Amino acid sequence: MNRNALIFLSLITGVLASSSCRRDDREPDPPTNVGTPYHLYIPSNLPPMDIPADNPLTVEGVALGRFLFYEERLSGDNGMSCASCHAPALAFSDGKSVSKGIDSIAGNRSSMPLINLGYGQFFFWDGRAASLEQQVLQPVTNPIEMHETWPNAMSKLQADAAYPMLFERAFGTDHIDSLLVAKAIAQFIRTMVSGTSPFDKYKRGEGTLSPDAQSGFDLFKQEGGAIGQIIPVAGSQPVIGQGGADCFHCHTADAGLFTDEQFHNNGLDVTFSDPGRADVTNDPADMAKFKTPTLRNIMITAPYMHDGRFANINEVLDHYNSGGHASPTVDPFMKFTDPDMELGLTPTKRQQIIAFLNSLTDEEFLSNPAFQDPGPPHL
Ligand code: HEC
Ligand code: HEC
Structure with missing residues (x-):
């Protein structure tokens, strides 16, 4: 069988497997944002902000994102959070020429300030992430940043006394996964609007x-x-x-x-x-x-x-x-x-x-x- 036919066959079996699975197990719908809509104040001299339809801001989601932004258990040694390299008093940058992760290995790039990123279309100096939700997934596993695996990080959060309920309130499920972490932190970052200079x-x-x-x-x-x-x-x-x-x-x-x-x-x-x-x-x-x-x-x-x-x-x-x-x-x-x-x-x-x-x-x-x-x- 040639390569294309193989790919076709595996696609078909994949589709059949997933649809039959859905019928048999009656999988619940994917989690969606629940809770109280968050009113994001945009100063009149700034343009309106497009919020992705699949991640609307909620009071509960933003509050959860804020806890997670400061959460050191997202790192391999439980000692580094997003805020370690993105400090609010420095417009969420770190004041260093290049950033160092938990293993003290210096990267080759400088931390970026987080300002008005809700308007952004590309993230990182090279624009390799096309959404904030995608961007947030990277630092946790990056070996020269937080150097943790998602399964480890998730089991630490799942074992916490408060997080399962905080996820329940923001996303209608107490089952924590990396995509929901990314959604919550992205919501928090979208509230970082600078327009009062x-x-x-x-x-x-x-x-x-x-x-x-x-x-x-x-x-x-x-x-x-x-x-x-x-x-x-x-x-x-x-x-x-x-x-x-x-x-x-x-x-x-x-x-x-x-x-x-x-x-x-x-x-x-x-x-x-x-x-x-x-x-x-x-x-x-x-x-x-x-x-x-x-x-x-x-x-x-x-x-x-x-x-x-x-x-x-x-x-x-x-x-x-x-x-x-x-x-x-x-x-x-x-x-x-x-x-x-x-x-x-x-x-x-x-x-x-x-x-x-x-x-x-x-x-x-x-x-x-x-x-x-x-x-x-x-x-
Ligand atoms: C041709 C496009 C272009 C022009 C013209 C330009 N910049 Fe930039 N500027 C950039 C880019 C791209 C970067 C990031 C470059 C990098 O880091 O490699 C940058 C970076 C900077 C930075 C550093 C920002 C940071 O967060 O580290 C400052 C400050 C700056 N520019 C100020 C200015 C000023 C002031 C002028 C006018 C005198 C100017 N730029 C003209 C494109 C430009
Ligand atoms: C070890 C320091 C470090 C940690 C920890 C860290 N970052 Fe960063 N961050 C950086 C550096 C360095 C860059 C630029 C990297 C690049 O361009 O390759 C960056 C870029 C970003 C950007 C892109 C900004 C833009 O203008 O495109 C966002 C958003 C961001 N970080 C959010 C986070 C979040 C959320 C976390 C926690 C999950 C986090 N960072 C943890 C150092 C860090």
Whole structure:
């Protein structure tokens, strides 16, 4: 029998087996979200958020997700939780250049802040997870992160005095499995909305920006290059310089999210040690492209970039001002990679950009009581 016929046969027997099984054992419907609908407050200057139809937010689901986010029993040595690398006071990042897991093995990537991810379409620096529910499944078993097996983690939770009832209340079943854990944590992460920074209040007409921050925001949205200079852009129309900072091309400001949810090579290297997006697509054109991170709360999430190579915002601005490095995949909007050119950020302009970035620090988000450690699980 050839290979296709074999695959066909096994598919057919699989279908027959599962349908007969369903008839005989009268398997219950898969668990669904039950409980009280959770009203997620979205500030008026942010877009509406699409919540997946198969994981609506409930008060019980979000509360369970919060316990699980701080749950150290999800790790192999019962000593590390999601919050170990995603601390609320650091906008859910860890302040380290690269993160270390329970075995103290350093990974090659920096922890990412968790901000407004309910709007996201791709997760991780390389975008390898297509939903938050998928993303959450990875750190638990990752050998350089929490290094635990799901069966072990599940039996620890199942044996707990409170968790079975908490799952019952959120999903109508006390049988705990990894998919329900992922759904609950994803619900909690969707509530991490940052929209109360001075910049947001200014956008809603509730406050003002300092003159420096206002000038910095203008620079952020303007083309780089001397005013009136005609600057070629590979693969598209040339642009006319505005003396700005070019940031808006990728850190889109319009919707207030400061990311275009795309992958770019922002000119960090000439040769690449981390393939980035190409790891997922296997397309050489995606080499060293990484997800554009949001710039919300950026002043408190140093060090910067996927490998934490820049210790502070000045090093980041040095990089962009130099134009970055040319390479086959560098983004066309990194327009000044020619060693004889630079973006032209004067000390005054840099200070204004930093004032603007400071206006994106959302103190209410960083200290929101709803995000803090709720203590051991309880009903
Ligand atoms: C050992 C540190 C560590 C632990 C523990 C950890 N993470 Fe992460 N997290 C990271 C790192 C590093 C990345 C980026 C990894 C990459 O891109 O390959 C990341 C990325 C993410 C992202 C993607 C954010 C984005 O913008 O795409 C989410 C969401 C996330 N983690 C949630 C979690 C959850 C939920 C847990 C617990 C189940 C968890 N993390 C545990 C270090 C950690
Ligand atoms: C061509 C697209 C592009 C442009 C233009 C751009 N960025 Fe970025 N930015 C990115 C990408 C992609 C990353 C992540 C790169 C990585 O980690 O490898 C990034 C990372 C950053 C980071 C680090 C974020 C973190 O969480 O570590 C900061 C800060 C930043 N950019 C600020 C700026 C500023 C300020 C400007 C304008 C001067 C700017 N960017 C222009 C695409 C861009």
